[in-house]
Amino acid sequence: MRPxxxxxxxxxxxAYLARRKKIVEEAxxxxxxxxxxxxxxxxxxxxxxxxxxxxxxxxxxxxxxxEAVGGTSDAVMPAACAVELLHTYSLIHDDLPAMxxxxxxRGRPSCHRAFGEAVAILAGDALLTESFRLMxxxxxxxxxxxxxxxxxxxxxxxxxxxxxxxxxxDCGKTGMNPDTLHYIHTHKTAALIAASVRAGxxxxxxxxxxxxxxxxxxxxxxxxxxxxxxxxDAGTDQRTSTGDTQESRxxxxxxxxxxxxxxxxxxxxxxxEAAGALKSFDTKAEPLRMIARxxxxxxx
Ligand code: GRG
Numbered sequence: 001m002r003p004x005x006x007x008x009x010x011x012x013x014x015a016y017l018a019r020r021k022k023i024v025e026e027a028x029x030x031x032x033x034x035x036x037x038x039x040x041x042x043x044x045x046x047x048x049x050x051x052x053x054x055x056x057x058x059x060x061x062x063x064x065x066x067e068a069v070g071g072t073s074d075a076v077m078p079a080a081c082a083v084e085l086l087h088t089y090s091l092i093h094d095d096l097p098a099m100x101x102x103x104x105x106r107g108r109p110s111c112h113r114a115f116g117e118a119v120a121i122l123a124g125d126a127l128l129t130e131s132f133r134l135m136x137x138x139x140x141x142x143x144x145x146x147x148x149x150x151x152x153x154x155x156x157x158x159x160x161x162x163x164x165x166x167x168x169x170d171c172g173k174t175g176m177n178p179d180t181l182h183y184i185h186t187h188k189t190a191a192l193i194a195a196s197v198r199a200g201x202x203x204x205x206x207x208x209x210x211x212x213x214x215x216x217x218x219x220x221x222x223x224x225x226x227x228x229x230x231x232x233d234a235g236t237d238q239r240t241s242t243g244d245t246q247e248s249r250x251x252x253x254x255x256x257x258x259x260x261x262x263x264x265x266x267x268x269x270x271x272x273e274a275a276g277a278l279k280s281f282d283t284k285a286e287p288l289r290m291i292a293r294x295x296x297x298x299x300x
Contacts, residue, residue, distance in 0.1 A: 013290040017060065024056040024084065027077050031134055045115040045123035046130075049088050052106040057225075058083040058193060061291065062200035065214055068278075068285040071204020075139045079148060079203055082134040083196045086156055089127035090165075090192075092120055099169065128156075140203040148199045155195035164188025171252045181252050189229075190222025197221075197288075209280075216277035217288060224270035225295045230254045231263050232300070267296045 028050060037043045059080035063073035073080070095102040095110035096117065103113050112120035135152060138145050154160055164187025171180060197218035201211050230253035254263035274292040278285045 011286050011290060013287070013294055016287055016290070017055075017294070020060045020063065021056045023073070024059045024080065025051070027081050028084065031078070031081055032130075041115070041119055042122055042126055045111055045119045046088075046092075046127050048114060049092050049105070049111045049123060050085065050127070052108060054084070054088070054106065056084060057291075057295075058087050058196040061193065061218070061221075061288070062196045064285075064287040064291065065197040065200035065206075065218075066204035067200075068214070068281055068288055069201050069204050069206040069210050070284065071200070076200045076203045078134045078137040078139075079152075079199045080196075082131040083152065083192065083199065085127045085131035085134065086152070087192060089124040089131070090156075090161055092124040092127070094165070096120060099165075135199075138203050140205075144203050144205070148202050151198060151202070152192075152195050155191040160187050160191035160195075161189075164191070168252065176252050176257050178257065181254065181257055184252060185223055185226040185254075186219070189226035190219055193222035193225055194218030213277045213280065217274045217292070220270040220274035220277065221292050221295050224267045224274065224292070227254045227263055227267040227270070228296050228298060230256075231260060231267070232298075234260060264296075271296045 032047060032050065033043050035044055035047060062076055062080040062083055066076040067073060091105060092111045094100050095105050096112055102110050104110055108114075110120075111123055115123065132149060132153070135149050136145060138148065156162070158166075164184050167180060168184045168188055171184065194215065195218070197214050198211065201214045206214065230251075233251075234253065234255040254266065258266070271292045275289050278289055281288075
């Protein structure tokens with residue numbers, strides 16, 4: 001994780017993110033079956049993708065939102081890990097030949113390249129279902145848990161990420177226009193990021209006003225994250241040695257539609273909106289404030 005340079009403060013975000021990433025990885029290790037568990041092929045395939053070195057941004061946001069409203073990260077750990085499993089499933093399926101047809105992910109062969117297409121499809125399916133099993137285990141009153149399960153299902157399914165993905169796949173036909181771009185980015189990416197924030201807050205017993213401010217925050221950082229990703233991709237399209245950006249399919253992007261400068265300005269504006277939504281929160285929301293900046297300043 002690169003050190004944050006533009007946002008020097010007594011709170012070190014890079015140290016915080018590194019610590020949180022380690023905690024998430026230890027919890028994932030605890031929740032997931034070991035390599036030698038039967039049926040080994042599928043367990044090895046989903047572990048390969050889960051432990052491939054992601055930033056763990058969604059679980060970190062989930063924990064930070066719980067803490068911002070006075071809860072603990074321990075109590076929301078199952079839900080935090082659940083959103084990471086769901087995210088990993090989406091990456092495995094997105095890389096498949098029928099979708100983006102990417103040979104590499106996070107700098108190593110994508111799941112279907114390492115384990116074959118059938119096993120990769122099943123590994124994604126297994127992570128998707130396991131994520132909902134895990135969400136059901138959060139240490140919170142059952143009404144909150146059920147609400148979170150429903151919200152995450154909305155964010156991940158046809159109303160959210162799947163809906164965004166299908167419109168994205170179709171955009172060769174529909175062409176580039178601002179409404180389509182906004183639909184794709186808010187559904188394919190921002191929905192799960194916002195749901196990760198809301199899940200942590202709901203499980204921790206956020207009050208209505210707190211939850212609505214955190215929703216503004218989650219939607220803003222979610223969209224800012226995807227715009228920043230588009231900007232990074234625009235600058236690294238030649239980085240095909242890892243295949244992470246090999247662009248086998250033309251994507252509809254912010255820089256493609258608005259240009260780099262305007263895209264950067266929009267991402268900055270969203271980061272500002274996200275920080276503004278946390279005005280009435282105390283210092284417990286500091287990590288969320290810093291993450292909003294990190295999202296637009298990140299370099300990978
Ligand atoms: C297959 C249902 C289905 C959906 C796929 C999430 C997604 C939709 C596709 C992945 C490819 C892509 C460009 C997604 C946009 C969101 C995004 C930038 C994902 C990468 O998230 P990071 O940067 O990944 O958090 P790490 O590797 O850090 O976990």
